[in-house]
Amino acid sequence: MTQTPIYSDATQAKGEAFIEVAEVDKFFGDFQALKNINMKVGRREVVVVIGPSGSGKSTLIRCINRLEKHDNGSIVVDGIELSDDIRNIQEVRRETGMVFQQFNLFPHLTVIDNITLAPRQVRREAKAVAEAEAMRLLERVGIPEQARKYPGQLSGGQQQRVAIARSLAMKPKVMLFDEPTSALDPEMIKEVLDVMVELAEGGMTMIVVTHEMGFARAVADRVVFMADGQIVEVGPPQHFFTDPQEDRTKLFLSQIL
Amino acid sequence: MTATQAPERETAPVRSSSRGAAWARANLFSSWFNTLLTIVMGGIALWAGVSIARFLATADLTIIEANLRLFMVGQFPADQLWRPWLATAFIAILVGGAGGLLAGDAGQRAEESGVPYRPTRLLDIVRRFWPIIALVVILLLFTTTPTPTILTIGITILGLGAYYAGRAVPAGVRRWSWLFVVVMILATYLSLAGFGGVGWNEWGGLQLNLFLTVAGILFALPLGLLLALGRRSSLPLVRWLSVGYIEFIRGVPLITLLLAAAFAIGFLIPLDLRPSTVTRMLIAITLFEAAYIAEVVRGGFAAVPRGQIEASHALGLSTWKTMRLVALPQALRATIPAMVGQFISLFKDTTLVAILGVPDLLHYSFIVNSQDDFLGKGLFVITLGFAGLIFWVGSYTMSRESRRLEKKLGVGER
Secondary structure, eight states, X not given: OOOOOSOOOOSSOTTSEEEEEEEEEEEETTEXXXXXXXXXXXXXXXXXXXXXXXXXXXXXXXXXXXXXXXXXXXEEETTEEOOSOHHHHHHHHHHEEEEOTTOOOOTTSOHHHXXXXXXXXXXXXXXXXXHHHHHHHHHHTTOGGGTTSOXXXXXXXXXXXXXXXXXXXXXXXXXXXXXXXXXXXXXXXXXXXXXXXXHHHTTOEEEEEOSOHHHHHHHOSEEEEEETTEEEEEEOHHHHHHSOOSHHHHHHHHHHO | OOOOXXXXXXXXXXXXXXXXXXXXXXXXXXXXXXXXXXXXXXHHHHHHHHHHHHHHHHOOTHHHHHHHHHHHHTTOOGGGTHHHHHHHHHHHHHHHHHHHXXXXXXXXXXXXXXXXXXXXXXXXXXXXTHHHHHHHHHHHHTOSSSHHHHHHHXXXXXXXXXXXXXXXXXXXXXXXXXXXXXXHHHHXXXXXXXXXXXXXXXXXXXXXXXXXXXXXXXXXXXXXXXXXXXXXXXXXXXXXXXXXXXXXXXXSOHHHHHHIIIIIHHHHSOTTTOOOHHHHHHHHHHHHHHHHHHHHHXXXXXXXXXXXXXXXXXXXXXXXXXXXXXXXXXXXXXXXXXXXXXXXHHHHHGXXXXXXTOOBHHHHHHHGGGSTTTTTSOOHHHHHHHHHHHHHHHHHHHHHHHHHHHHHHTSSOO
């Protein structure tokens, strides 16, 4: 059997702007979580966001699919601007997949029902079609034998791979990863990163918040360093890790490397 | 998902007499104070035990025997008594069949997900429901003809048959289970009230308490669910109305609402439109329970982690679908123990209607003492004790089942 790639998108030229974040502020009460964020992500680009905790990295990607509402500025995903209009929000969410630190699988549904829920409910796919696609994705992430189990019966690494398959089942154009390996035991991190690497190689547009510097070095097109709600420095990984310009970046890298 | 049995009750470490003596020395006579305490408390326990035994041995239970039918079904016409029996048979089929369907579903899911599963055996059923079985045997001891015993045996066989039939139902048919439940509930009601039968206004005894409990919960569930959703609504008016209703009802004793339904409301409605007292009691109970169920469901929603809602939204599910497919199933699952608790307390609270002259079990256990044969004999202890026993068995069984369910739901989930 020839292995079909987990994701393949050769139709889009690399580089064309897909997500545009312009002058975005976000407040939680008096606390300003994002300060004048400007960022563009091109099609098929992999952007890794790093920074100390509380720097606003998670808030930034949660604004992109409207899990958080930004207070100022604009966010445009694939030509759709996020506004209070629920239809715009739904359209953006249909184009973005998200993977969470805590997996957030639905504990009352089996693995396959977790994956087919959104395709069947949102895309109105027939059960057989959705299940066939779910099985294909489960094979790609390496756990087809777990299809009928409940999330609680799976290891953390397996759960996170199911969560990735669940997002991919909606055929998103961009994947947002919010610290996908931070809740995993060390021996399970690799199995999840392997799936993410494969996704990136297939041409998926990705924004990844992570502390896995090895992943950033190997896969990222650009690394974004955030601190105190601001983007401090942006650069390709080879420059970013070997020749950081800003003092805050140097300090952060010296602490974690 | 699995039917993990409750761990075997710890067997007492007493095996031989010498070990027994050692145990007694360590636990009962370790110091002069403990020895004194053992003697005093042992004396009290012995005295209480002997008194109760002597009372039961010498008690004249003819008052129960003579009024058993009143206790069970009140003034239900004698020539219509086949109706309560038929209703009981339908309930047995409903309970047995539903239990079998659930067991079949659990078995299949356990098999698919590879969890070990041990199907329930007859002995498990006996062990789980021994208080009910014991109560039925006691009730049958008070009967004077063989008919009730024969009918009870027949109904038991029907219920067990329904259980095993339900378990054997293939998965494809199983999704029509709700239809089976609805049909059986309707059949139960119609066998009592339909086709020239007796409407609930004329019901009495235990039958009325059971009816008020089950109908109260059934009607209150949808209302309570709506109130819980209303309380979370983003529309201020809906939210305020829901909160206002819930807090008002929860701040008022049930007996107040029952009194209002019996007297105050009655005068406001013209006589020919006025519902019967039992109906008004049922409405009051429903309105009361809805507020409590709303709070129970709210607790269930609070137990659903935020990440669940976020994941569902991120997948593109609308707010309504997120509620229906992600939040509500998990919330309701989390509420089952509290819901059973609510059911138990309502079962006992239905006796409040006795104060308003509605002839329920408590009412009869009181007034039979005014019958010529028993007047002034002070048999209240027996009749009230009998009613208490019935309520205790019902409540205790439900609370055991709820604890079992709680344990079961903790496995295979999350």
